[in-house]
Amino acid sequence: MIKLLFFGRLGDSAATAPELFEASEGLTPSAVRYALAIEHPRLVEALLEPQVLVSIDRVIADWNQPLTDGCELAFLPPVTGG
Amino acid sequence: MRLNGRQFARYSRHLLMDDIGVDGQHRLFNSHVLVVGMGGLGCPVTLYLAAAGIGRLSICDADIVAESNLHRQILYRDADCGRLKVDCARRALKDVNPDLMVDTHAEPVSAEILSGDYQLVLDCSDNLAARSLLNHHCRARRLPLISASATGWEGQLMAFDFERQQSPCFNCSIDPSSPEGRADCDTQGVVGPVLGVIGSQQATMAMAMLLGYGHPHGQLQRYDGKAGQWMNFKLQANPNCDLCAPFRRC
Numbered sequence: 001m002i003k004l005l006f007f008g009r010l011g012d013s014a015a016t017a018p019e020l021f022e023a024s025e026g027l028t029p030s031a032v033r034y035a036l037a038i039e040h041p042r043l044v045e046a047l048l049e050p051q052v053l054v055s056i057d058r059v060i061a062d063w064n065q066p067l068t069d070g071c072e073l074a075f076l077p078p079v080t081g082g
Numbered sequence: 083m084r085l086n087g088r089q090f091a092r093y094s095r096h097l098l099m100d101d102i103g104v105d106g107q108h109r110l111f112n113s114h115v116l117v118v119g120m121g122g123l124g125c126p127v128t129l130y131l132a133a134a135g136i137g138r139l140s141i142c143d144a145d146i147v148a149e150s151n152l153h154r155q156i157l158y159r160d161a162d163c164g165r166l167k168v169d170c171a172r173r174a175l176k177d178v179n180p181d182l183m184v185d186t187h188a189e190p191v192s193a194e195i196l197s198g199d200y201q202l203v204l205d206c207s208d209n210l211a212a213r214s215l216l217n218h219h220c221r222a223r224r225l226p227l228i229s230a231s232a233t234g235w236e237g238q239l240m241a242f243d244f245e246r247q248q249s250p251c252f253n254c255s256i257d258p259s260s261p262e263g264r265a266d267c268d269t270q271g272v273v274g275p276v277l278g279v280i281g282s283q284q285a286t287m288a289m290a291m292l293l294g295y296g297h298p299h300g301q302l303q304r305y306d307g308k309a310g311q312w313m314n315f316k317l318q319a320n321p322n323c324d325l326c327a328p329f330r331r332c
Contacts, residue, residue, distance in 0.1 A: 007313065008236040008306045050261040051210075053302075059316045060255050060302060076304060076315075079233040081272055082119045082208035 005074035051078035119206035126281030154274035205229035217252035237280035243299035254320035
């Protein structure tokens with residue numbers, strides 16, 4: 001299983017989202033993102049916003065990097081103001 | 083520049099510290115830092131650096147002070163509304179520390195401004211175009227860059243030590259051609275003290291870098307003020323980054 005983490009305001013939108021996601025061969029953060037967006041409409045806008053970052057085991061990762069069973073996948077909403 | 087008697091008293095709490103002391107205070111005096119953006123982050127950053135005895139600050143912002151800035155941009159007062167931020171900031175910072183030299187640029191950041199003789203660049207801007215420009219110039223000139231931002235209850239910092247050839251850059255993680263995010267202070271709002279937390283951390287990192295302590299670089303530090311939570315993430319150099327991958331192959 002893959003542990004999901006929604007940081008900051010993404011956590012507010014992800015109240016009904018699962019904490020775990022079934023691992024499978026060739027699974028990527030991008031595929032998890034779209035699967036979550038389909039299952040959880042409240043997450044669509046937040047997850048598909050430009051500049052959302054993703055990390056695998058606390059390392060900022062590419063959306064197409066393969067996920068391994070037991071890893072932590074975190075979604076980080078953009079913060080752009082100053 | 084050497085410390086005079088008044089300055090010995092002023093900076094005595096730095097001088098007491100083994101890892102700052104007289105040599106470190108001289109180092110701060112002889113530093114020149116560029117701060118791009120004098121909004122919610124630029125205000126606390128420059129206040130702390132001015133008080134700490136940084137010798138020279140160059141501040142860059144084209145905006146004027148608006149009433150909607152006042153809940154978070156702590157250098158400005160009600161009577162400042164309608165005036166240029168850099169002029170108001172210069173006056174306020176000189177009030178804090180008359181020894182400070184302040185250069186003002188009331189215009190968007192440009193290659194010309196970035197050509198100055200800085201030891202460090204602080205990105206306190208509020209748009210992707212400025213962040214990308216700073217990243218590009220700092221990477222090319224091997225200048226350390228600390229990039230910060232905040233929205234709502236959240237903030238983040240990224241420190242890049244471009245003197246290290248293998249350093250990742252801002253563009254390794256954030257595509258500069260991606261659309262500007264919708265989550266800025268004007269559309270989503272921002273909690274004033276969150277900017278204080280992030281700005282204070284940015285100033286702390288700046289002092290550590292200027293004193294030669296090499297604050298952790300290549301990291302993304304995220305803060306969630308509502309949850310009271312910090313989380314650190316490692317930034318990876320992207321082998322396909324248009325900007326910095328060629329440098330790393332050198």
